Amino acid sequence: MTDASYEGTMSGYQKSLDKLGLDYLDLYLIHQPYGDIYGAWRTLEDLYEAGKVRAIGVSNFNPAGLTDLMLNNRIKPMVNQIETHPFNQQLAANELMQAEGVVHQGWAPFAEGRQDLFTNSTLAAIAEKHGKSIGQVVLRWNLQRGVAAIPKSVRKERIAENFDILDFELEESDMQQTTALDEGKLLFVNHDDPAFVKMLFSRVLPD
Numbered sequence: 001m002t003d004a005s006y007e008g009t010m011s012g013y014q015k016s017l018d019k020l021g022l023d024y025l026d027l028y029l030i031h032q033p034y035g036d037i038y039g040a041w042r043t044l045e046d047l048y049e050a051g052k053v054r055a056i057g058v059s060n061f062n063p064a065g066l067t068d069l070m071l072n073n074r075i076k077p078m079v080n081q082i083e084t085h086p087f088n089q090q091l092a093a094n095e096l097m098q099a100e101g102v103v104h105q106g107w108a109p110f111a112e113g114r115q116d117l118f119t120n121s122t123l124a125a126i127a128e129k130h131g132k133s134i135g136q137v138v139l140r141w142n143l144q145r146g147v148a149a150i151p152k153s154v155r156k157e158r159i160a161e162n163f164d165i166l167d168f169e170l171e172e173s174d175m176q177q178t179t180a181l182d183e184g185k186l187l188f189v190n191h192d193d194p195a196f197v198k199m200l201f202s203r204v205l206p207d
């Protein structure tokens with residue numbers, strides 16, 4: 001959902017339902033922290049209270065924005081979906097969300113393969129030790145640190161591989177070695193960059 005306003009969110013919800021052929025949604029998120037997010041959030045609260053969505057949340061909110069939304073509304077976000085992978089682990093955001101009971105959902109858990117994630121030597125050694133793939137190690141590491149990772153694949157065998165992470169457990173040393181890969185820098189969009197916000201709204205709101 002990108003049209004952040006009360007009415008835009010309500011009509012966006014109905015359009016999504018129609019396209020999907022459903023009568024409720026499991027999860028509905030505000031995509032980005034811009035525009036009339038308070039109007040959008042009130043729609044999500046109403047939809048949730050009416051039983052039309054089972055969970056509501058946000059995406060790409062920084063810890064301050066998430067805290068503001070939590071403190072100033074009836075219902076606090078149940079999920080915040082943010083860029084999260086071994087090279088950008090979002091440690092501070094994770095700590096806040098764990099403390100506040102907001103699910104940390106991680107997009108691009110494989111960094112879309114950037115920085116040679118699928119041949120990283122640290123991850124390869126852990127994967128070999130457990131007889132698993134690097135992708136499975138990354139997903140298991142997320143699971144063990146309380147992050148709900150959402151990997152994407154168009155290949156049936158990889159989708160199955162990405163689900164198959166419940167039959168092994170990473171040791172503390174595996175977790176620590178993976179934590180040591182963190183560079184704390186975004187590899188995709190910086191939602192705190194004014195130039196990005198201007199670019200986004202120059203497309204939807206022409207002068």
Ligand SMILES: NC(=O)c1ccc[n+]([C@@H]2O[C@H](COP(=O)([O-])OP(=O)(O)OC[C@H]3O[C@@H](n4cnc5c(N)ncnc54)[C@H](OP(=O)(O)O)[C@@H]3O)[C@@H](O)[C@H]2O)c1
Nearest residue numbers: 059081107108109110111112135150151152153154155158
């Ligand atoms: N909220 C937001 O602003 C936001 C932003 C970006 C993305 N997302 C969402 O996050 C989800 C995933 O993100 P993403 O697609 O950007 O990144 P990703 O899951 O980190 O990477 C996807 C890439 O990894 C490959 N892959 C998947 N499983 C693999 C495996 N087991 N072994 C090797 N390669 C594998 C895929 O190739 P194949 O498809 O060829 O297998 C694809 O090229 C999507 O649902 C997306 O919509 C949300």
